[in-house]
Amino acid sequence: MTGDVGVGADVVELAVRAAVRAPSPHNTQPWEFHAGPDGIEVFLDESRLLRVADPGGREAALACGAALLNMRIALEAAGHAATVEVLPDRTRPRLAGVVRIGGTHRPTPEQTRLAGAVARRHTNRRPFLDRPVPAPARHALTAAADHEGARLVLLSTSELDAFAALLRQADHVQSEDAAFRAELGEWTHPGDRSDGVPASAGGPRPPSSALLALRDYGGPAAGREREFERDPLVGVLTTAGDTRRHWLLAGLAMERVLLAATVAGLSASFLAQPIEVDPVRREVAALLAGRGHPQTALRIGYGYPGAATPRRPVEDVTG
Ligand SMILES: Cc1cc2nc3c(=O)[nH]c(=O)nc-3n(C[C@H](O)[C@H](O)[C@H](O)COP(=O)(O)O)c2cc1C
Incomplete structure (x- = not known):
């Protein structure tokens, strides 16, 4: 991985591993990641847009947003302060967002639980139980x-x-x-x-x-x-x-x-x-x-x- 976000390559990898677990329409995974001086950037991969189901790229943007959330949560749970900015640079329209990493952070129990759920979350297309959600x-x-x-x-x-x-x-x-x-x-x-x-x-x-x-x-x-x-x-x-x-x-x-x-x-x-x-x-x-x-x-x-x-x-x- 190229670039320098002031944290080790292992931390960047942890963040990207969480990011790619995000859901995307038809599992297109319409993203690319770049670790630069400003943080970990998420770019829309236009070659992976669904031209028929999603001609405006709205769902691909949802997927990139989900990847940003997974990165932020994984970093926070690992003890790093992390913030997300979407569309940070008008001159680079493919740049969907950036996760900036700075300083240490004491994860909240909720952040730890959410981060633990990243790898366990799967779309479930099977029938659910007839048990109401309380x-x-x-x-x-x-x-x-x-x-x-x-x-x-x-x-x-x-x-x-x-x-x-x-x-x-x-x-x-x-x-x-x-x-x-x-x-x-x-x-x-x-x-x-x-x-x-x-x-x-x-x-x-x-x-x-x-x-x-x-x-x-x-x-x-x-x-x-x-x-x-x-x-x-x-x-x-x-x-x-x-x-x-x-x-x-x-x-x-x-x-x-x-x-x-x-x-x-x-x-x-x-x-x-x-x-x-x-x-x-x-x-x-x-x-x-x-x-x-x-x-x-x-x-x-x-x-x-x-x-x-x-x-x-x-x-x-x-x-
Ligand atoms: C914006 C969006 C729309 C989706 N629409 C559907 C849908 O209509 N039907 C469906 O079964 N799955 C839908 N999916 C789920 C994806 O197919 C799924 O996220 C992808 O195959 C990856 O699998 P996973 O969610 O189990 O990780 C959608 C996902 C996203 C992000």
Whole structure:
């Protein structure tokens, strides 16, 4: 790793190892890291954008934001003071953000717990148990989003019905789109790559009458139909604005919510379809009525642990 951030190469490596565990759409891992005099910089890797599902790069920005949060938390838990600045340099638009490292830091118990969850967090596309998420756990999730300046709107029963209808609508639009299907196919594989979604990460197929439409990543499990939880908990992550800066900050919040869920023993998967299809996204925003711009949606509940997906080696994403 090149550059000098005033800490050892081992500390930089610890941070980047945490960063790459972040979730990204179709596991594209759209990032590059550079340790320079100003800190560890995260660059958007434009060659890894999803041109069909994410033409504006909004979801790639969420992923880079999540990587920034993982670095900050891992550094803090390792005893380093760390701060994140997003879009620190107008002259370098590919530079999504930087983590500045300075001085020693006494980690809080929460930082230690969140850092411990980085490697245990996996998207879980399987059915969850019919066990309600209690109020303290719900509070931990919404507080995690608040902490990073975003908002997690946990949908009421009637809102969930309306959201689910939009989800099915968007899922239908995408599954009828040959370009979308081809792109998804490019990022889905049996398990022989260090990026993309391996077959082992797919879940079973919900019945066609199911409330929630889940993205079909294929794999052996997709051939089996299974009932999903009867009363799912769905949260929509929102931001006050809808600029690239908001997307990056939403990424930090998204990852903190996912780590807080992991700490609380909860699993999560994404329901991004209605946020990816623009006209449907506007309807989701209308449903939320003044509670912000939707950035992603999560299904949260108690499940058996999900499986890890691969990551490109640290050497391939640093320079
Ligand atoms: C912005 C964003 C949108 C995503 N949308 C979906 C989705 O709609 N359906 C899904 O099953 N997974 C979705 N994912 C999850 C990714 O496929 C997953 O993060 C990636 O495969 C890496 O796996 P991991 O989360 O288990 O580490 C999304 C992830 C991100 C960051």
